Amino acid sequence: MTEVMRRTRLWRRFRRRPMPMAGLVLVIAFVLLALAGPLVTGDPAAQDYMATLAPPSGAHPMGTDDLGRDALARIAHGAQVSLQAGVLSTLLAMAIGIPIGLVAGFYRRWLDPIVMRLVDVTLAFPFLVFAVGLAAIIGPSLKGVVLALGFAQLPAVIRITRGEVLAVREMDYVAAAIADGAGDGHIIFRYVLPNCASPLIVQATVAIPAAIIGESTLSFLGLGVQPPTPSWGVMLTTAQQYLSDAPWLAIWPGLMIALATLGFNLLGDGLRDVLDPRSAR
């Protein structure tokens, strides 16, 4: 009951801001496109040799590519790939990074220095080199993209979690929990973790668009999703060759990447303002 009241209060504060609301609308549109789009747009691999590189028309609202495939269908299916890459890689990083950050921050005396030095090493490792290596080992695929992007996000998630844990564990309510007779596990999961959640939610809204760009980058370079599976990055690779003949082929995926990224970033900024009182101006 009261939790609901608290949520509605946050929602009211959120709703008053135009930019985060615009972000929310963009994100919802993106998710809808990814989930429902492929159901209505038809086969993204169907080729129509009578209409290759056709400009936007009634039959093909976004035009067709060099093989006569419908760009709209490919954009919709590409949204699905982007959403998967963004969400799965972020979930992966959170699932691994949050426990590591929690434990490192909570047992700061003996675990923290080791974990943080490992994180520094990871940070120093160039992401693309790692992605290339991974693609070489398991073959270029969506799975590889998710693994590479998840790994790339890991240091940030560990650092944020650890930083929050260091702050939260100094709160009197953690001391009170010790005085209550609570064990470490109980304190970590019922006291520390719930009070670290806000910045992690914000981090997720920053990480997802970064991962969407990352997926496009890897697929553009041929290290990610492979043709004929449509991905916004793959579409850009193709469009590059026909930039002067069919510029719309580059414009659509580019625009989609920009809009999806913008949406998540605006949403994230808004969430940070609402959830984290420290950033309030």
Next chain:
Amino acid sequence: MILRIDNLVKHYGPVRAVDGLSLEIGQGEVLGLVGESGSGKSTVGKCVLRLTEPTSGSIELNGTDITHLSRRAMRPLRRDVHMVFQDPFSSLNPRFSIEQIVGEPLLRHKVCDRRETAGRVAAMLEKVGLRQEMRKRYPHELSGGQRQRVGLARALILEPKLVVADEPVSALDVSVQASVLNLITDLQRDMGFSCLFITHDLSVVEFLADRIAVMYLGRIVESGPTAEIFAQPRHPYTQALLSAAPVADPVRQRERRRIVLGGDVPSPVDPPAGCRFHTRCPLAYDECRSTEPALTDPRGAGHPAACHLVTADRVPDAAAPL
């Protein structure tokens, strides 16, 4: 003895927060531990709860030496001691309802099942003067005074033998302070727990404490029965503290001689040689600068003070410098 602290030392790096402190609290006794900020009084409380690891010395809780017990070994003993914290805004988990917060000690110690816990929580909330509809509320919906009552309920629900109250009212408005103090007094009489009441404000403990111990720079400089400390403070520091507290009687207030101490509390990183108080003491003489006075109780009156003048069986009067 419920609590016996012997020669407790706690250093945070170079900071000598507590530097050789001894005190005892008997069954059902309330000891007021008084000192300025930075005197180390809160650190004493944290050591008793083992929220921080003492550097040396010993702490005996109810006959058991807990100074260096592991966290696991300490857990069953936590039924007998709990704490009320100073800051009512950071001492309650914002994600827990009031019912969950107050019920935690019962559940952690597996005292009873969830249904009985709910009943006991309801009874405890009533004892601290909170309405039953507060049970489902969250800390941010409560006022400072209400939160402090929740903290009190949490500390008392296991009926501990000792409660450490670390400045439990100093973050509250004066009007709320009085009601929370009265509540603590009533509960203490009713439940009979011993209490280490930490405060910087002597007037807060005047009517609550059986005995008072005054701390300065990590050590006790004077201790004794509350009435005696107020009537005949021996240590010049205690005299200065008392003279700073206003008296609710205009005639007496006008007659009083105010003792104004110069300067600040010296850094606990490098406490002064000799008597720690000599840098601010209006009565300081050569001996004070070279040798540290021991706590002495000249006539065996249970009212020791650490001052060379007391040792020499003279009566220090900080209001009338030599």
